[in-house]
Amino acid sequence: MASASVVPPLCRPLSNLKLQFFPSISRRATPPLLRTNFRTRRSSLSAAMSFERELAVAKKAASLAARLCQAIQKTLLQSDVQSKSDKSPVTVADYGSQALVSFVIGKELGPEPFSLVAEEDSGDLRKEESLETLKRITELVNDTISCDGTYNISPLSTEDVLAAIDNGKSAGGPHGQHWVLDPIDGTKGFLRGDQYAIALALLSEGQVVLGVLACPNLPMAPMGKPSQTSSLDQSGCLFSARLGAGTDVQLLHGSSSPMKVNVSSVEDPAEASFFESFEAAHSLHGLSGSIAKKLGVTAPPVRIDSQAKYGALSRGEGAIYLRFPHKGYREKIWDHAAGCIVVTEAGGIVSDAAGRPLDFSKGKYLDIDTGIIVTNKSLMPALLNAVQEAIKESESSSCL
Ligand SMILES: Nc1ncnc2c1ncn2[C@@H]1O[C@H](COP(=O)(O)O)[C@@H](OP(=O)(O)O)[C@H]1O
Numbered sequence: 001m002a003s004a005s006v007v008p009p010l011c012r013p014l015s016n017l018k019l020q021f022f023p024s025i026s027r028r029a030t031p032p033l034l035r036t037n038f039r040t041r042r043s044s045l046s047a048a049m050s051f052e053r054e055l056a057v058a059k060k061a062a063s064l065a066a067r068l069c070q071a072i073q074k075t076l077l078q079s080d081v082q083s084k085s086d087k088s089p090v091t092v093a094d095y096g097s098q099a100l101v102s103f104v105i106g107k108e109l110g111p112e113p114f115s116l117v118a119e120e121d122s123g124d125l126r127k128e129e130s131l132e133t134l135k136r137i138t139e140l141v142n143d144t145i146s147c148d149g150t151y152n153i154s155p156l157s158t159e160d161v162l163a164a165i166d167n168g169k170s171a172g173g174p175h176g177q178h179w180v181l182d183p184i185d186g187t188k189g190f191l192r193g194d195q196y197a198i199a200l201a202l203l204s205e206g207q208v209v210l211g212v213l214a215c216p217n218l219p220m221a222p223m224g225k226p227s228q229t230s231s232l233d234q235s236g237c238l239f240s241a242r243l244g245a246g247t248d249v250q251l252l253h254g255s256s257s258p259m260k261v262n263v264s265s266v267e268d269p270a271e272a273s274f275f276e277s278f279e280a281a282h283s284l285h286g287l288s289g290s291i292a293k294k295l296g297v298t299a300p301p302v303r304i305d306s307q308a309k310y311g312a313l314s315r316g317e318g319a320i321y322l323r324f325p326h327k328g329y330r331e332k333i334w335d336h337a338a339g340c341i342v343v344t345e346a347g348g349i350v351s352d353a354a355g356r357p358l359d360f361s362k363g364k365y366l367d368i369d370t371g372i373i374v375t376n377k378s379l380m381p382a383l384l385n386a387v388q389e390a391i392k393e394s395e396s397s398s399c400l
């Protein structure tokens with residue numbers, strides 16, 4: 001475990017950086033109707049159908065969690081901790097982020113319990129040898145809340161933090177409403193100082209109805225094109241999407257207005273570029289290469305970590321995302337739920353390798369055929385053909 005000295009004092013760098021762009025969701029300003037439980041809310045058509053308030057809560061939660069992750073990643077890079085085999089600072093960030101998101105949802109939409117399907121649980125943290133780590137996480141969570149200033153509460157105890165993390169134990173499924181959280185998606189990218197995302201979605205009756213991706217290291221200016229305004233490059237992006245309402249992007253921290261985004265309209269594969277995982281262990285780079293070749297894509301793959309790939313695609317950067325895990329790997333819903341709605345609301349299509357839409361209603365795993373492919377409506381038919389041919393070829397060559 002890393003020493004307490006690597007934990008940054010959050011208040012100092014963050015004290016003047018309150019989340020000023022969410023004043024509308026302060027508890028006091030919330031109409032009483034919207035503070036009732038989910039079942040009651042569903043009886044109010046306008047509130048139930050729009051999910052506007054839930055989206056504002058999701059943006060607030062993900063942004064606050066991003067604050068904590070950014071502070072930890074900065075320290076990781078400065079102190080070179082990422083080169084050690086001990087990955088505990090990441091664990092601290094994962095737990096802290098999950099606790100914060102759970103805390104914000106509970107504060108904003110409580111007091112009734114909510115259902116959260118999340119990646120982390122508190123099992124290891126409850127062990128005696130983890131007490132110092134738990135105290136550090138608690139301190140980080142309290143610092144982040146107090147620097148933000150929205151919630152005037154007494155500091156959370158270690159038990160409060162454990163309970164907030166364990167809110168994420170829900171199994172999901174086809175009925176009711178379930179928040180779906182990946183507190184840090186792209187852990188390996190986070191360690192390298194590369195891309196990662198805080199990914200939060202809401203499932204209602206088995207369907208993803210909203211999603212946000214906080215991408216602290218993804219600049220507002222498209223990759224490879226530095227913006228004229230350096231502050232734009234420093235903030236990171238917050239993507240948000242609501243069913244039927246499109247996808248927006250805005251600065252992760254700051255007061256920019258959300259801007260509507262659309263996926264690429266490229267129709268000629270020769271002009272398309274494609275994303276895939278940075279980590280070869282997460283996706284078969286050889287298979288994507290042969291698909292790209294069949295399709296006529298000439299640009300080399302763009303390899304980045306996390307659901308930042310979905311965010312980048314939603315704003316028209318690149319035209320295709322290919323993900324083919326090694327045999328036996330089961331995809332989890334928190335790795336795709338937010339990214340999926342961010343892309344589909346921007347006009348894209350997300351499917352498995354057989355062309356079926358992803359089904360988020362089956363619990364924490366996605367039951368998918370072979371892989372996940374994402375592109376625009378024009379390219380999808382040709383992409384599906386190329387995918388199926390390439391898979392057939394790779395299967396027959398592995399039988400030889
Ligand atoms: N063998 C494997 N095959 C496919 N995905 C894997 C994997 N091992 C881990 N992952 C998932 O890949 C995610 C990162 O995706 P990407 O490669 O696009 O950055 C990880 O999310 P976490 O970082 O949240 O654990 C993890 O859930």
Ligand SMILES: [Mg+2]
Pocket residue numbers: 182184185186334335
């Ligand atoms: Mg993940």
Ligand SMILES: [Mg+2]
Pocket residue numbers: 119182183184185186187
């Ligand atoms: Mg994760």
Ligand SMILES: [Mg+2]
Pocket residue numbers: 119187
């Ligand atoms: Mg993980």
